[in-house]
Amino acid sequence: MFKFKLPKKSDLVLVSLLLVLSAVILYLPTGFSETNYQNSERVKALVLETDNSLVVETGIIKTGSQTVQIRILNGKFKGKELTAYNQLIGRMEFDKYFFAGDKTLTVINLSKNKTEIISANVIDHYRINIEAFLLGLFVLFLILFAGWTGVKAMLSFLFTGITIWKLLLPGLLKGFAPIPLSLGIVALITSFIIFLVAGTNKKGLVAFFGAMSGIAITCIMALLFGKLFNIHGAIKPFSETLLYSGYSYLNLTEIFLAGIFISSSGAVMDISMDIAASQAEVYQQNNSITTKQLRKSGFEVGKAVVGTMTTTLLLAYSGGFSALLMVFIAQGTPMVNILNLNYVSGEILHTLVGSFGLVLVAPFTAIIGAWLFTRK
Structure with missing residues (x-):
């Protein structure tokens, strides 16, 4: 179970290529500099005491300003104590409330020469350390269980995150066509993940072509039914904010539709890999x-695989909207009203179109695999 196998030469070449490419992408300028934060610094701080005299409580809603006495725990101002402010707007999804002993992420605004603190605002509870611990624990268990395959899976995980953060999102913000850009990024990510895990062989080739066929079908159906559903991309949280922030040229609808095949691409890869691996094993035992x-x-x-994977998509999407559905049930909203609401229809489109890709990737991969494995 925990035996660490020596990597193949082809694996080492691919891993080296992935590391180089990840480093290049990581240091690639996005074109969106942090000019608004030049005279500020983000630090970790400890809450010493709070003053809630300016906080107005109306039921469970709090508005006003919470005054927080903090001590900075890192950076060049480490150990300095000062007063910071926590603005409450009366929306529980955005507001944070602090107590003595809490650790916070605090933004300190500095003078022009950056030698004095002008003001400080507590942004949120400090979670970076626990996030890093959780990531490290995940990497440890993954490598202990899967060995060299776990190392490759972790590298593909990091490569995917870097590619989305440094290529996909900046590209969308710059106004590149969302569908072609997203397809290109997904193809790049899919190729590295599959060939890292399966190897540069027929099994990897079958899984890649099978996955891309399923993603292409999902893309076509998203474009077709997205138009028929008459859904605007602004239904997604914070999408409309982009339009008011100087990005009115963005095609939010195409970005929303691109998100359908991006989010289902992982499950599509799983199915294509399962079928390719099973066919490779069958052919190895009986060539x-x-x-x-x-x-x-x-x-x-x-x-067998599709039967469970489609339910996985439904659970993944519906789990994120459980609170919304509970509100409808509590209000006695008729089912026909719920199903026709734009944001509910958007999730239905998301689930069903993604499921179509999962269903169709199975026969496509099986056909491609049967031809490639038995081809002399």
């Missing part, structure tokens, strides 16, 4: 098997 027989084996595996 005299015919194309028809191997295709049938792929279909049988695909049926």
Whole structure:
């Protein structure tokens, strides 16, 4: 279970290439500099005491300003104590409330020469340390369980995050066509993940072509039914804020539709990899098997995998909207009203179109695998 196998030469080449590419992308300028934060610094601080005299409580809602006495715990101002402010706008999803002993992420505004603190605002509870601990624990368990495969999976995980943060999102903000850009990014990520895990062999090739066929189908259906559903991309949280922040040229609808095949691409990869791996194993045990027989084996595996994966998508999407659905139920809203609301319809479109890609990737991968594995 915990045996660490020595990596193959092809794996080392691909891992080296991935590390170099990740480093290049990581240091690639996005074109969006932090000019608004030049005279400020983000620090970790300890709450010493709070003053809630300016906070107005109306039921469970709090508005006003909470005064917080803090001590800075890092940076060049470490140990300095000062008064910071926590503005409450009366919205629980955005407001934070602090007590003595809490650790906070605090923004301190500095003078022009950056030698004096002008003011300080507590932004949120400090979570970076626990996030880093959780990530480290995840990496540890992944490598202990999967060995070299776990190392490759972790590298692909980091590469995916870097690529989305440094290429996809800045590209969308710059006004590049969302659908082609997203397809290109997904193809890049899919190729590295699959070939890292499966290896640069026929199994990896089958899984890649199968995954891309499922993603392409999802993309086409998203474009087709997105138009028929008549849904605007502004239904997603914070989307409309972009339009008011100087990015009125963005096509929010295409960004929303691109998000459909981006979010389902991981599950599509899983299915294509499962079928490709099973066909590779069958062919390795019996290399005299015919194309028809191997295709049938792929279909049988695909049926079992698809049966659970479609439910996985439904649970993933509905779980994020459980509070919204509870509000509708509590108010006695008729089901026909709920299903016709734009943001509910958007999630239905998200789930069903993503599920179509999952269903169709199975036969496509089985057909491609049967042909490639038995091809002399």
